[in-house]
Amino acid sequence: MSAQRTASSRRAAPVVSRLDFPVLAEFLHAYLHEECVAEYGSAEAARQVFLADASRDERHALADECARFSRLIAHQPVAIVRRILAHDFGSAWWPGRTREVIALLDPEVIDPGRGRNRGA
DSSP: OOOOHHHHHOOOOOOOOTTEEEEEEEEHHHHSTTTTHHHHHHHHEEEHHHHHHHHHHHHHHHHHHHHHHHHHHHHHOHHHHHIIIITOOOOOOOOOOOHHHHTTTTTHSSSSTTTSTTOO
């Protein structure tokens, strides 16, 4: 593969601000910290604790933010996603693959039936 093709096929790392994702930032920073596995057992268990603590509005907001964030990172290498998690959100979680992040942030898991329960 030529250097020109390699450079043109790379995607620029997305610019992410915790101001654009306030509920996601809170979840990542407060629940996926250095002691996450010791405290919760897994990132998925930490997510469940967050969801149990969250209000209905927070779950809706988190699901919306997760959908937007997942679209931003969907085609990014895991190294870039890890940098975003650590640098931009203050998380200590170290996922093995980008799709692991997308699975954890699945809006349907966070807020089941979210499209149906708007305004309910």
